Amino acid sequence: MLASIKQQITLTLRQQLLNRWTGLGCMGLLALTYAALASVIIENFAAQGNFSPIWPPSGLALAALLAGGYRLWPGIALGVFMANYLAGKSLEANLIFVIGNTCEPLIAVWILNWQLKGAGYQNIAGLERPGDYLRLGLAAILSITIGTILCVIGLYLIDELSPRVLTFSMLLWWIANLLGIVIFTPFFLTWRKLPEGWLEGSRILETAAFTGLTFLAGQIVFLEWFHQELGFIARGYWIIVFATWGAIRFGRHGITLVITMTFIQAMIGAAQGTGFFGRDLQESGLINMQLAFLVIAVIGLLLTLIIYELRKSQADMKLAALVYQRSSEAMMVTDANKCIISVNPAFTDVTGYQPDEVIGKNPKILSAGLNSKEFYRTMWQSISTTGKWQGEIQNRRKNGELFTEILSINTIYGPDGAIQGWVGLFSDISEKKRKEELIWKQANYDMLTELPNRRMIYDCLHEEIKRCQRDNRQLALILINLDRFREVNDTLGHLYGDQLLREVTRRLAVFTQGKGMLGRLGSDEFALILSDVNEIGRAGYCVNSILEQLAIPYHLDGEIAYLTASIGVALCPEDAGDVVSLLKCADQAMYTAKREGKNCFFYYTPSMQEAANTRMRLANDLRYAVQRNELVVHYQPIIDLADGSIRKAEALIRWQHPGIGLISPDNFIPIAEETGLIIEIGEWVFRQAAAQVQLCRARYNPEFQISVNKSPFQFKVDPARCHSWFEYLRQLGLPGESIVIEITESSLMEAKNNVCDYLLMLRDDGMQVALDDFGTGYSSLAYLKKFDIDYIKIDKSFVQNLSPDSDDLTLCEAMIVMAHKLNLSVVAEGIETWAQFELLQQIGCDFGQGYLFSKPVPANEFNQLFEKDTVFLLVS
Ligand code: C2E
Ligand code: CA
Ligand code: CA
DSSP states (O other), X not given: OHHHHHHHHHXXXXXXXXXXXXXXXXXXXXXXXXXXXXXXXXXXXXXXXXXXXXXXXXXXHHHHHHHHOGGGHHHHHHHXXXXXXXXXXOHHHHHHHHHHHHHHHHHHHHHHHHHXXXXXXXXXXXXXXXXXXXXXXXXXXXXXXXXXXXXXXXXHHTTSSOGGGHHHHHHHHHHHHHHIIIXXXXXXXXXXXXXXXXXXXXXXXXXHHHHHHHHHHHHHHHHOXXXXXXXXXXXXXXXXXXXXXXXXXXXXXXXXXXXXXXHHHHHHHHHTTOSTTTTTXXXXXXXXXXHHHHHHHHHHHHHHHHHHHHHHHHHHHHHHHHHHHHOSSEEEEEETTSOEEEEOHHHHHHXXXXXXXXXXXXXXXXXXXXXXXXXXXXXXXXXXXXXXXXXXXXXXXXXXOEEEXXXXXXXXXXXXXXXXXXXXXXXXXXXXXXXXXXXXXXXXXXXXXXXXXXXXXXXXXXXXXXXXXXXXXXXXXXXXXXXXXXXXXXXXXXXXXHHXXXXXXXXXXXXXXXXXXXXXXXTTEEEEEESOOOSTTHHHHHHHHHHHHHHSOEEETTEEEOOEEEEEEEEETTTOXXXXXXXXXXXXXXXHHHHTTSSOEEEOOHHHHHHHHHHHHHHHHHHHHTTTTOEEEEEEEEEETTTOOEEEEEEEEEEEETTTEEEOHHHHHHHXXXXXXXXXXXXXXXHHHHHHHHHHHHHXXXXXXXXXXXXXXXXXXOHHHHHHHHHHHHHTTOOGGGEEEEEOHHHHHTTHHHHXXXXXXXXXXXXXXXXXXXXXXXXXXXXXXHTTOOEEEEXXXXXXXXXXXXXXXXXXXXXXXXXXXXXXXXXXXXXXSHHHHHHHHHTTOOEEOSTXXXXXXXXXXXXXXXXXXXXXXXXX
């Protein structure tokens, strides 16, 4: 850090020193050049007290200060001093010259600076405009007047000038210095940089001719070459030809070269007393010579600069025309009456109109009539106040096609400030717009149903909530979750699933008519926002109709699908006042509908939130339940209906919660499934059951079987792990058939291949499989055949309502007959009465399970059933 600062300081110092040295070097060089130039002039043209008709050093001095800055003035002072010293002037006279000749350029620079008011004399030093040259001349006149007065009066005061010639000397002196500046300042300023292109290609010939002939002409005019052959006076104007040539073809370098060369030759001629100014170096003739040079220099330089300026602006116009023609942006120019006067090719590309079809017409012919009158009014208001306007506008092409353009209009003003017309620049952004729209649609819409997606629904809900709060209205958010959509999707295939979703969308869309919005949140979840439900029951009425509509069978290309939905309703502002909370409420209500058996709807109630909280607490506690030995397995006997003996048992888990007491599996198995704890719990139940079946087989019945419930979530793990169950049995010395696995139909639906592998593995190991809760789900015969099931368990909902003439009896009988045909045994669940027992026995049911025989009981109680040799016999 310190080092870098040090380095920085060193660098800055070095830079300053360098600057100082280059400054000093420049000054020295300037002093030497000045002294040399002045000496040559004094020696050759101003000897014996004569005046030189032109004083080039004053031109050099001003050029030096203009290009290098004020700070070079000591170089001038030194140069003046050296020149006068060499010329043998007295010290007093020398000092007067130093003061006068140094002040002169300083004052000129100061005047120019002041004229440009801080714009910097670098602009003048560039000599690009005729104005620059005129300004230079003006500054020269003023500064020279002061410088001349200073010198001449000073010389008079030290008696070096007689009062007789004072005024005349002053005039000559003044003109000599003025010419010095008018001719030589441009020369030095221009020749600071060498001319470009003079020696390139064929130009070299012209350059040679130009310089050679100028020189020759100078020789002829001023040094009397061929003076016999050519007329004397006529020769004098030849120089104008070269000045013009130089001005037109060689620019500033050319004209300054002509003038300087001519001047040098004229001076040499004059000094030798020969040529055009041969007799003019005497005091009486000086003015003649001076005026001639003044005229040549001023006209020549002004001509050059005027040409130079014109050529620039010409190049600008050429460029502008090129841009206009080649631009990819369409351009249109109108006059003050808004009539089109010109269009470019890009205009034709975009609009399809050829120039002759639109010139003379109002740009309105492009209008598609889609922008309002108000739009055009504000547009013209902006144009009349600010002179311009920019924006998007919809127009129509010649072929009638609509397009969107981004248009900018600018006003053209004349030199007097009056409006001359307008320029319209536009490009077609239709394609860009279309792409943006597509991207927007993809981000905000569901491609399958073309409904707003979750993100869009969130945004709209946010807006709608704000609006309802402002207008004091009530809003209902209705979440519709299809029941068992997955099963339909898996059994019929995705194409049918997509078709089904589109049909669901069509049926739901009816409910958005009036004030509502429908969106798809996820695969089988839809949201309906009803924004004005102030009348009591409107949401309820609507939801009931939705349930009815969705339950109507779906005819899909020859297949019929049945579908229901579970719906949750949350109201704003009652239930929640923001998007996230409202969605959470509706979600909890929907979840409740699912739990309550599906195909129904629930309004959100705060108790749902409580239930959700309880679920969360239970989920936390369940994590430790296994380690803390809070779980127990109860066993419910399964009876052979033919002889009333206990042949099997079902292992059913319970949770002895330290705070809440005994919790039934219905209340915590779903939590275990959601949290993944079901895997660990399932393993644990299996081991308990295995130990129990080992005991029963050893003590009471060597063919005893215990069935274990297996959740669909347990199939999602690696099937290889399942094999470990058989390993475990083997270690206990038990055969595979000592355990029956109870699965539900949804297990067969989900992750089909996994389940298939698993069931095959069970079969190899000798374990049996029972299909639980038969009759409540999709109950597909195809499944029974495909998956090698050993038992079906008729759900207790059928058994509970059994009476001699009931439909349920017919259903049960049908299930039993069908199962037997497929070589399956049947277990009836939930037998609570002897009547149910009798009916089931009559229709040939193999096994029975229910409170009539025993509730699920702890292992020791279960064992006692055997100890007491319990047999359940019908007393008829
Ligand atoms: P499930 O497999 O259908 O079990 C039969 C349920 O019916 C048991 O309820 C049982 O107590 C009950 N039940 C038996 N006989 C009667 C009767 O005569 N009348 C009535 N009303 N009910 C009867 P539980 O023990 O509450 O179990 C509920 C459900 O929890 C089970 O239904 C099963 O799906 C699940 N479950 C229980 N233990 C486990 C387990 O270890 N793992 C898994 N994954 N699920 C289990
Ligand atoms: Ca079961
Ligand atoms: Ca069951």
